[in-house]
Amino acid sequence: MGQVASTDKAKPVSLKQVQITDDFWNYYINLVRDVVVPYQWEAINDNVEGAERSGAVNNFKIAAGLEKGDFYGYVFQDTDVAKWLEAVAYLLVTKRDAALEQVADEMIEIIGKAQQEDGYLNTYFTIKEPDMKWKNLTECHELYSAGHMIEAGVAYYEATGKRNLLDIVCRIADNIVDVFGDGPGQIAGYDGHQEIELALVKLYGVTGNEKYLELSRYFIDKRGHKPSFFEEEAERRGWTTHWNKNKIHIDHEYFQAHLPVREQNAAVGHAVRVVYMLAGMADVARETGDKSLLEACRRLWDNIASRQMYITGGIGSMAHGEAFSFDYDLPNDTVYSETCASIGLIFFAHRMLQLEPNSRYADVLERALYNTVIAGMSRDGKHFFYVNPLEVTPEVCDGRNKNFNHVKPVRQEWFGCACCPPNIARLLASLGEYMYSVKGNTIYSHLFIGGETELSLGGTNVRLNQQSSMPWEGTARYEVTVSQPATFALALRIPDWSSKAEVLVNGTAYSITDKVADGYAIIERQWTTGDTVELVLEMPVMRVRSHPLVKQNAGKVALQRGPLVYCAEEADNGPLLQRLMLPQDAQLEVAYDANLAGGLKVITAQALRLQLEQWGTQLYRTDSNVSLEPTVATFIPYYAWANRDKGEMAVWVKEHV
Amino acid sequence: MGQVASTDKAKPVSLKQVQITDDFWNYYINLVRDVVVPYQWEAINDNVEGAERSGAVNNFKIAAGLEKGDFYGYVFQDTDVAKWLEAVAYLLVTKRDAALEQVADEMIEIIGKAQQEDGYLNTYFTIKEPDMKWKNLTECHELYSAGHMIEAGVAYYEATGKRNLLDIVCRIADNIVDVFGDGPGQIAGYDGHQEIELALVKLYGVTGNEKYLELSRYFIDKRGHKPSFFEEEAERRGWTTHWNKNKIHIDHEYFQAHLPVREQNAAVGHAVRVVYMLAGMADVARETGDKSLLEACRRLWDNIASRQMYITGGIGSMAHGEAFSFDYDLPNDTVYSETCASIGLIFFAHRMLQLEPNSRYADVLERALYNTVIAGMSRDGKHFFYVNPLEVTPEVCDGRNKNFNHVKPVRQEWFGCACCPPNIARLLASLGEYMYSVKGNTIYSHLFIGGETELSLGGTNVRLNQQSSMPWEGTARYEVTVSQPATFALALRIPDWSSKAEVLVNGTAYSITDKVADGYAIIERQWTTGDTVELVLEMPVMRVRSHPLVKQNAGKVALQRGPLVYCAEEADNGPLLQRLMLPQDAQLEVAYDANLAGGLKVITAQALRLQLEQWGTQLYRTDSNVSLEPTVATFIPYYAWANRDKGEMAVWVKEHV
Missing domain, CATH: 2.60.40.1180 (Golgi alpha-mannosidase II)
Incomplete structure (x- = not known):
């Protein structure tokens, strides 16, 4: 009979140790295995007819000298291959698949051939601009791309025990250790898009090599100090952007480089970068015991979770810059709420849970997972939301294109800039790790x-x-x-x-x-x-209200049952959802609907709506009181929206008090 | 004892016949006389320190050979001089002012010298691109600019009896008659920005020369027919824009050239162009008895007044293209509602009243005048709104700059593109004509x-x-x-x-x-x-509600008393106006406040607002009912908003039913 010894650090139970048997989640995990990952492989190999060209695999072949041609795609196109490999690794953990593993091994072999003598690996710069390596960290995502490959290398090693990709990424990291730092001839800077920070801590985790942890800490500590690294870099190349000779505008907040990370009090700028950075900060705080870094993590967590997060766990309320805007500013219609940002928030929450187990982190993790993340993918695994609105009127998205161009009332097919689908894939494939x-x-x-x-x-x-x-x-x-x-x-x-x-x-x-x-x-x-x-x-239907400072939700209510946030759709409620009013005392009935999106529980309520038919043609009237008529309002889980005909959707509805 | 003979046509009682003695309106008219017009003269002469350079008068001097230098300003910069002269003319009608008239005469002399041999008058093309005359009607506003000068010429003649500017503008118009038409060597087209149409009918009115009326009808009849004149024009110059060699994108709806005018059923595109066009159409319908044109005017009037007009008489709900969006789409915060568009709506309404006296036209005319138009100008006559929001949160305008860049929470000083202030000036100076x-x-x-x-x-x-x-x-x-x-x-x-x-x-x-x-x-x-x-x-305070199809106003109410729409301001109600709720049965008290904006009647109500103080720090709560606290809500006339400290404002507030 043993007494278990106590240690200070929490650590996640790894993916290897968990076998998910849950019907609800296995549907999604199997979708990733059977549809998303195979489809993604075809997509990055340019084998999908009608899809946007990717070039991602071919870029590696060209850089490896196996093919002729020019680089194609975004400067961070390599990450599509990296994220695919990472998802494959997670899938192999829970179900060995020799054929899939062989495809991955062959890809890794090509990647190895594309790697430069000194460890550098980035097909854009190798093929297109070999003299411009590490010259524009602000815009070119080189460390970001390296970070994703490192994550893939670690995952593949943990899944298969093979060092093929791990050795490659160690060489990448060793090269970065050489290139970056405060020493003579080194670059004393950091990347415009955080990711390398958390990747290096993972690499430290499997290799035990402290220089990787040190480098991660270096990037985090360096960020946001004055004089600005991004400005110094711009100065060196004459203040142009990388893409043309236009003058670069450096918005330091966009990159979370406006202040040293320990002095930041609110989440600002590009939301995905914020949460990737915070995940890395939490990693370093955990591994080093750095209290001031932990304090900054807590502070920014609080800012996000109690002032800048949608009820769906979505973050980043502003399309411009895919960014946080300001406290309590959570418009439901012009929202951004990128799927990737919620995934990054889950990464951050997961790390905070290891630092200090507290349900406030897991509650948000669950909220983002059950709502925004799975809303991000259709039930067929082939259509995706990048932007996750809480209120949609298709007519408005079409008719006011300038402000609503980013908001789509239906899930889209795989994009050229395919960040969200592979991010969903790698999260769901590794879900066991979060339990x-x-x-x-x-x-x-x-x-x-x-x-x-x-x-x-x-x-x-x-x-x-x-x-x-x-x-x-x-x-x-x-x-x-x-x-x-x-x-x-x-x-x-x-x-x-x-x-x-x-x-x-x-x-x-x-x-x-x-x-x-x-x-x-x-x-x-x-x-x-x-x-x-x-x-x-107890899992009653809850009426949720927003802080009164959230302008957009004042006087409105949302329904939630368990972790699931609900929404009203036109398919159930007819158009013009603005007319709907939910009485404060309305009875809320829950019933199972086996036919919708794989089966789910629907909430219905005796509600009211503004009379329309008898209004007449006048735009404004002063001669009548508000006329309400009874109606049945139907709500379905938010994750299941947009699985029927294109139509209106609203999470927040007016409350009749 | 006479029996007055009946004729079919209504006509306005002219400015000459009316002497306004009204305190409310004379304040504004005197402001135009004493502040706006003198200030504008200094501004267009580049004599205002700190103001944006205008160049408008100097352009005429250069074109006249009196000064050396280059053209400065917009391609339609001449219209600032024209609108100034038009406002001066109206002011001279009601109060002769020899000194002012001399300044105007001197300006007119310069204008005469800037006119080309053939009657052409446009300083941009004369100075800068003499070979490009009449080659890009789509973008270059040549006929628009001519139209404004013609309006000035007519007004100055009517005011003073002098033909100096009238002769100039007749030569302009004669030249246009020669240049445009379906004959050989003529241009079979029309302007991108309507204005010439209504100007030519005015010129016909004072000269009796039918070719001007005919030309106006020609422009109206031609518009929107296929093949597209704008495309033909683009073809001739290789599909570039006038301003650089970029490809031009021609959005025919923006110019109301998507369909022949008689086939248009809804107002689309740039709002000012729509109502200027409709004013011209109503003019031609009146003068020619064209029934199908009258029918189109009525149809588009109905569309605007019963589906696309703010309660303030503002039109054009979309910043992108300063345009109409679609039926019942009237967002209060991202609104455009340009002051000039409401002035144009008044022009249109005024003309419809002459076609068929009906209070529906005058009601809208009054609504736009008492609300948007006078809200457009500060009580000091030196600050102006171009955009007239119905809901403002300064923090949102700052923090979400990309979507709200056009919305200003305080009136701005004279701009480089000074369309609205001189438009306000000429409307108010000629107000007698509308009575x-x-x-x-x-x-x-x-x-x-x-x-x-x-x-x-x-x-x-x-x-x-x-x-x-x-x-x-x-x-x-x-x-x-x-x-x-x-x-x-x-x-x-x-x-x-x-x-x-x-x-x-x-x-x-x-x-x-x-x-x-x-x-x-x-x-x-x-x-x-x-x-x-x-x-x-009877002038009770009215609770106004919007058609239930107006998404943004569902469940909200606005107050109106007489022609004045009211609004709630932060100065009276504190911040966070979203918390305010007006009970359906709240007593509404009216009281005079002598100190605010020259004295006005304020409405107060026993209202409710969402409890804030006891909410706590949670962003979402499920553990409490809606908590409302009593408060006094104060409303002031919309025209008087933004005369105190910068703060929130809302016309529509939630109704507590």
Whole structure:
């Protein structure tokens, strides 16, 4: 009988240790395996008829000397290959697939041939502008691209045990270690698009090579100091942009380079860059124990989660710069809320959970995952939202194209700039990693997703078999198998959406009063094989209201049940959703609809709407009171919107008080 | 004792016949006389320190050979001089001013010297691109600029009896008659920016020369036919824009050239161009009796007034293209609602009133005048709104610059592109013209503005002395003086904002039941000197609601009293106007505030607002009902907004039903 030793650091239970058995999530994971990743491979090989040309694989072949031709695509086109390989790696963890692995190995061989003598790997610069390497970090994404390849190398190594890509990315990283720093002849700068920071910490994680961690810290520490590196760089090339001879305008906030990271108090600029940066900062804070960096992470987390986040877990409310705007500014219609930004927010939340397990991180992680992330992909795995509006009127998107060009009422096919689909793929393929952490003798269960998990606590092997009825019902059941009876704690998240939580251990009520810490119910006891824990969460339909400072939602209400945010669609409610009003006391009924988007629970309510038919032709009237008529309002989970005919959609509806 | 003969055509009582004595309006007219026009003269002479360079007068001097130098400003810079002269002319009608007239005469002399041998007059092309005349009507505003000079010439002739500018503009017009048409060697086209059409009808009006009317009709008839004139023109110059060698994109709807004018059913494209075109169409319909043209005017009027007009009489809801968007699309915050567009709408309404006196035209005319037009100018006459929002949050204008760059929370100083201020000046200086029409033996009183009017009905001279308490109280009193007792009708508009109208003739109730036709109470009797008519209009505070199809205003209410639309400002209500809710049954109190913007009536109401203080830091909450607290809401007339500190403003507020 063992007593598990306590350590300070939490760490995630890795993908290898988790086998997801959950129907809700396996649908998506299998979609990634069966549709998204195969499709992406064809797309980056330019084999999809009618799709935009990618050139990504061919660029590597050209750089490897295997093909003739010119570079094609964005300066960061290589990352499409990297993200594909990373997703493949995650898929191989949960299901070996020799054929897929061989395709990946062949790709990796080409990548190896494209790598320069000194470790440099970037097909754009190798093919097109070999003399311009590392000369425009502001705009050219070289470290960003390197970062994605490093993530792929680490993932592929962890999945297969093969060092083929890992060796390549170590050489990339070694080269970057040589090139960057404050030493003579080195570049004392950092990338315009953060990503390398978190990638280097992953590489440190598998190699144990501290210079990678140091370099990540270097990039983070350097960022935002004056004089501006981006300006120095611009000065050296005569203040032009990389793409033409126009004058460059450097908006330091866009790059989060307006202040040193520890002095930043609010999330500003390009949202994906913000959260990738914060993920890297949290990594470095965790690995180095840097308190001021942790403090900055907490501060920026709070700013995002309590002032700049949509109810769907979307972030970045402004299309211009794909950026955060300012506190409490969350327009539902001109919104950006890029799928990738929510994925980055999940990366950040996941890392904060390892730093300090607290349900506020997992609550947001869950919110982004169940709403924006899976809304980002259609049920066929072939159509994607880059922008995730909370209110759509197709007529407005068409008719006011200048302000709404970015907002699409239907999911789009794979793009030339294919950032979101592969990001969804790699997140979903690695979902198992997000479910549990272990800190000392406590196993934290962050997400309620059915699956088997094996882990080791001190000398004890623990197997947890979670069965979850979420997101439709509120029960998660854990069955414990231990190699020997052992005392440890199981910490179950009490989500922010649950009005009441009960725990049963071996079928008997287990009081969690005084046992909830940082949002987790801590069940510490001696466990033996066959023990079961049930977490029963009340999952009523909730009326959610926004902080009154959110101008756009004042007087409005949104419905949420469990982790799922709901929305009203034209398909159910007819057009002109602005007419809908939900009485504060309306009964909200929940019913299962097996036919919509794979089956889901629908909410209906006796509601009101502004009378239209008797209004007449006058644009303005002063001769009548407001005339409301009864109607049935129907709400479906936000993730399932836009799976029927193109039409209006709204998350927030007027409340009739 | 005469019986006045009936004729078919209505015509406005001219500016010469009206002397405004109304305090409310004389403030604005005197502001134009004492501040705007003198300031504008200094501005177009580049004598205002710190102001943007104009170059307008200097361009004429260069073209006249009196100065050396290069053309400066927009291709339509000449129109600033033309509109200044037109405003001067109107001011001289109501108050002779020898010094001002001398300045104008000197300017006209320079203009004469700048005119080419063949009558052509446009300093941009004369100075800069003499070989490019009439080669790019799509973009270069040549006929538009000519039109403004023609309007000035007509106005100056009518004001002073001098032919100096009239002769110049007749030569301009004669040249245009030669250049344009379907004959050999002629240009079979029309201008990108309508204006010449209405100007030519004015010139026809004073000269009686039918070729001007014919040419106006030609431009109107030609517009929008296929093959596209703009495309033919583009073809001839190789599809470049005039300004550089970039490819031109011709959006025919922007220019209202997508369809022949008689086939257009909805107002589309640049709003000012639409209403200038419609004014010209109404002119030609009136002068030629063209029924199909009148039908098109009515149809487009209806589209604008019942589907595309803000409650303030603003039109053009889209910044992109300064344009109409689509039916019922009236966003309050990203609005355009250019001051010039409302002025153009007044021009159009005024002409429709002569075609068919009907209060629907005068109601809109009044709405635009009392709200958007005078909101466009500050009380000091030196600051102007080009864009007239119905909802402003300064933080949003700053923080979301890309979508809100055009929306200013405070009035701006004179611009380089100074279209709106001189347009306000010429409208207000000629306001007398808009008050009455005569049709047959009926005098129509469209606007309730105090003043003396002299007119002739058949052989009878009639003098009407109107005293009006509007816009603050609802009484207009007319005293009649006649050269001999005569039978004729006085038609008093019953405005759409009046809940009850009573008429007293010589102090005795006069039943207007069955006497209201097309929105006018027709009082037909024999009149003798000393007769008085009082029109007493109930002027309650009205709760106005929008058609339910107006997405942005659903569930909201605006207050209006008489012709004045009201708004809530931060100065009275504190920030965060989104929190305000006006109960449907709230008592609305009206009180006079002598200190605000020259004195005005304020509306206050016992209202509610969303509780803020007890909300806490959470962005979303599910654990409380909506919490409302009592507050006093204060509303001031929209025209007077932004005369205090920069802050929020909203016309439409939530209604608590």
